Amino acid sequence: MGDHHHGPAKGLKRWLFATNHKDIGTMYLWFSFAMFLVGGAFAMIIRAELFQPGMQLIKPEFFNQMTTMHGLIMVFGAIMPSFVGLANWMIPMMIGAPDMALPRMNNWSFWILPPAFLLLLSTMFMDGGGPAFGWTFYAPLSTTYAPPSVTFFIFGVHVLGLSSIMGSINIVATVMNLRAPGMTYMKMPLFVWTWFITAYLLIAVMPVLAGAVTMMLMDIHFGTSFFSAAGGGDPVLFQHVFWFFGHPEVYIIILPAFGVVSQIIPTFARKRLFGYDSMVYATASIAFLSFIVWAHHMYTVGMPIAGELFFMYATMLIAVPTGVKVFNWITTMWQGAMTFETPMLFCIGFVVLFTIGGFTGLMLAIAPSDFQYHDSYFVVAHFHYVMVAGAVFSMTAAVYYWLPKWCGKMYNEAMGKTHFWISFVGFNLTFFPQHFVGLAGMPRRIPDYALQFADFNMMSSIGAFIYGSSQILFLYNVIATIVAGKPVSENKVWEGAEGLEWTVATPAPYHTFAVPPQVR
């Protein structure tokens, strides 16, 4: 480091050769928001087609590509990179580190992402179209019956997996080695804790995903028969391998969201987080349990009864640590001096809606009733309650919460609250009716539906358009803040906020904690 503190390089080079954790975090955040809009646009196409029964706007083949790409882009392009971006920005500032442990690898793990997604999106313009086999790409749909472009899809998944693995190694290395003196593990902010555990999950399961797509590649091009029954393989094996990755993956998405909420609620309740230790242990138990519940995604493949029972009980066990977390958030708010700024509104929305999603998850965990719910819109409603109202709401809360610290300007509170209420109403209007049509038997991933589902689907579509357009308001608010927001000068933007990131100047200087702070 030395004495001379240099600012950022000028122009494009600043971003292309970025090694500063704040610059890379910013790029991650903007990239993921762009992907969020792309994936959102695909969702709008899906909802427009489902506005009325019958085939209205698009061909079924294209509809299948839309559902597939919407899922892939939202999971791998929007939610995951957005939390990686947040980790890049906040973890060094929260633990008193000058930067991430491996700044050059950090640059690489970001810059291989945009090409991976350009490749993925470009498959839609290739012969036979893009991936149309669902984001879970079950074999043999994704092998024997896949469009020729599937090889590009496989390569894309390899690259984005590599990016996630590098990002996670960086986070673990940072947390283990660069904590400020006095910052013991049990003093780390919960956002750091949840990301620390998430990074381990990523390191453990992204290679499994890479293994699954490698087997697909070998089946398609090198004459192996991992997933082909005709050659002695088994398509069900694919589902086991995929969900062995896939179930930890859903916690990879939600654990950082838990961390964000655990930072924000104490700030606006003006109380310390209730049960810090139990939060840490609950996060760790959820991470452990996530490895032994994968087959609850595939109750209907014909498992032995003992298997169904094991996965059912193990899955229901996850409700215990999750319940601890919800209890702690509510208890933190209890008798606190609460105010309802935009980040807090999104967090309360998170707690309420995520809990609903958790309960529908419990319903789905029960093997005998899952035979009815399986592959219906009930499942769609369930995972959007945990993915959107869970991960996306908390990410939105995080942006409002830390934006003043990042750019030194305050966002427009009235516009933020409007964004929340439009999102909240739009989201529930979209997904609550899907519980009903799902229980009544409407299957997912089909471009047409029976007439009796027409009214609820029209409500869903209207809700989706409302929710979708509210994100434009969000984008406008963020840009308006950066360009012409009201300047903030206090280090501690929110009076109830705690933590090292609030001890640095506002806006956060390009280099922070060149000299490590002493944590008491």
Added chain:
Amino acid sequence: MQLFADNPILNTVTKLVAVVVIMFSFVFVVMVPLYNVLCDALGINGKTSGERYEAVQIQVDESREITVQFIAMNNEGMPWEFAPSRTMMRVHPGAVNDTVFMARNPLSRDMVAQAIPSVSPARAAEYFHKTECFCFNQQPLGGEQSTEMPLQFIVDQGLPRDIKTITLSYTMFDITEMAEETAATAVASR
């Protein structure tokens, strides 16, 4: 364990990279074989179990008749004409039944093939015993030659009563190259 005592970050990274490599290998080295072993052991997913059938006292169950259907398919690029001589048989559980499959190699060169069986419904797999089957061996066939390939099977008396139809399907694979390689290495190692 301190691999790089002077550089703790490199130390952490090395361990984490090792985890990544281990987890990637885990898929191929552990998950796939373990899955196959479990399916064999539990007799699920239509894989006929590898255990030899010990003939129990022959008791032909005349009280019911099971329909056994035969399907023959070629794997991609396999040119053989491959078909069952009869597409369907009605058999009594416990009785020994014989049938043949016909194969013809339409090319002018010698070829070796291997048939892979599959039984559905999957639950019936453990009750379907093949006492003699062309799928036990590789099938060499000269250019433009035809052959009849025998199959002898017994449907177990213990077959659940709700199963009335069993479908046995074979997929024929071209393994000429693989067989030649094995022969070549066998000669070379001699």
